[in-house]
Amino acid sequence: MKILVPVKRVLDYTIKARAKADGSGVELAGLKMSLNPFDEIALEAAIRLKEVGQATEVVALSCGDAMVQEGLRTALALGADRALWVSSTEELQPLSVAKLLHAVVLREIPTLVICGKQAIDDDANQTGQMLAALLNWGQATNAAEIQVGEGRVDVVRETDGGTETLRLILPAVITTDLRLNEPRYATLPNIMKARKKPIETLTPEELGVTVEPRLKTLRVQEPPQRPAGVKVDSIATLLARLKNEAKVI
Amino acid sequence: MENRILLVAELGPDGHLKSSLRSLLTAAKFLKGDIDVLVWGGDTTSAVVEAQHLPGIRQVLNGSGPTLADGLAEMLCALVRPLARQYTHILTAATTIGKNWMPRLAALEDVAMVSDIVGVESSDTFIRPIYAGSIWATVCCPEPLKLMTVRTTAFPGTEGEGRDPVPVENLPCPAALLQSTRIAVQAHVQEGRPSLENARVVVSGGRGLGSAEHYEALLGPLADELNAALGASRAAVDLGYASNDVQVGQTGKVVAPDLYIAIGISGAIQHLAGMQTSRVIVAINKDPDAPIFAVADYGLVGDLNVLVPELTAALRK
Known part of the structure; x- marks a missing residue:
């Protein structure tokens, strides 16, 4: 069983995102970028399935400019067998990425695609579901547990009310939530080895996909600031203010 | 051109409409147009009647039947897709159900979709948080069919009832698809406590708790007193005080309850991103500069080992 894991390189989660002064976008220049944390969980899930002998190959894929190859190096260092880079300098929105992934799936024929549930930059939470639609495959989002069986996969998914278990006919698309696993760290020898592994380059043209952005971001800005709060001196004062002023208890 | 708007409702486990539908109504009113409500589920009997009495809607569409009982994305797409192009806008709440099926429908219809809107500027321009709410983006969606999930906490629910019940149109229940089936459902793991995403009050603990034992012993009784969900900072999760599924923050869950009580949490950027749209925030921390x-909104500087039991006891009275 081959598993495809799409990964995205995003602003590191420890860095506060700031809007550019002119509101045209988010300031990224010179800031630390990392693999999207949910994609790391997806990669970890795939690697573990390989370690227990249920998967034979883990292929990582990333779409974007030359810098996304850094993310693919990390994926290789963590345990992906191969990496594919879909090279594009366009703004890639979820529908475009889903179409690129769809085209790659038709070439690679994986049995399972495991994606992060969302990227922590645009927070769209769309790409996995869109890919499943284009492939006409079953989908399980927000996975907390994955059990691969004969011709099927059982996925415990997190819901607002608890969890539910879905049984999907393979092939299928799974997106990962936090509880699924705790990703490993790349070791130095593996990081060194990953530097030598080849990354295969593809283009949207080769894949026959047009990647025009459909949504237009008019501006970005910091959200309205919360008005300055007050310090209270006792539990009694706190409770009185929560009752009489904020009216929340 | 007059907009034609479809709101896709959700039912609670009791078979009644969730109040989130009233927030969708508020969002829809900014769009100006005819509003239809789609109710779906295994048994929609009471929810349909409730929907018929909502103010300002044109009609109720009823999708009821066994294949819709589990809320599978594949089935919801099969239900909504035949109607989709009759509408200019389809809105649903940004829940684990809405976020599951709507992107699937978007790809089937080859339209871009807008996730998790918190504001409507015009019938094609919406505000949505990115970077877990650290930034708000104003996005124009030129698609002829605009699909959106709505962060319902950002829109106060429309109150009131319609004067007369609106008509109901019954939809054919789609045939089962075999791609996925639901084989089990488990209620939330925090026994007796509401889930993090839906709780009106969230009590969250951080590194300052010092140990897993303290986390449960101090925060558990307080949460029970307030009927609150328990949350944790990433630091507390990394230190093993709390399980990963209760992590609040950019890499965890984004919550916006009426009251968020942060205890022993210093306020790392990624945590703030996950809770700063809560209506009222209380912080208890020993570091006045945290x-x-x-x-x-309300800060209390001091030893949480003293203050938290005092707060719990005061609430109990």
């Missing part, structure tokens, strides 16, 4: 106080 960044959490910058977003807290």
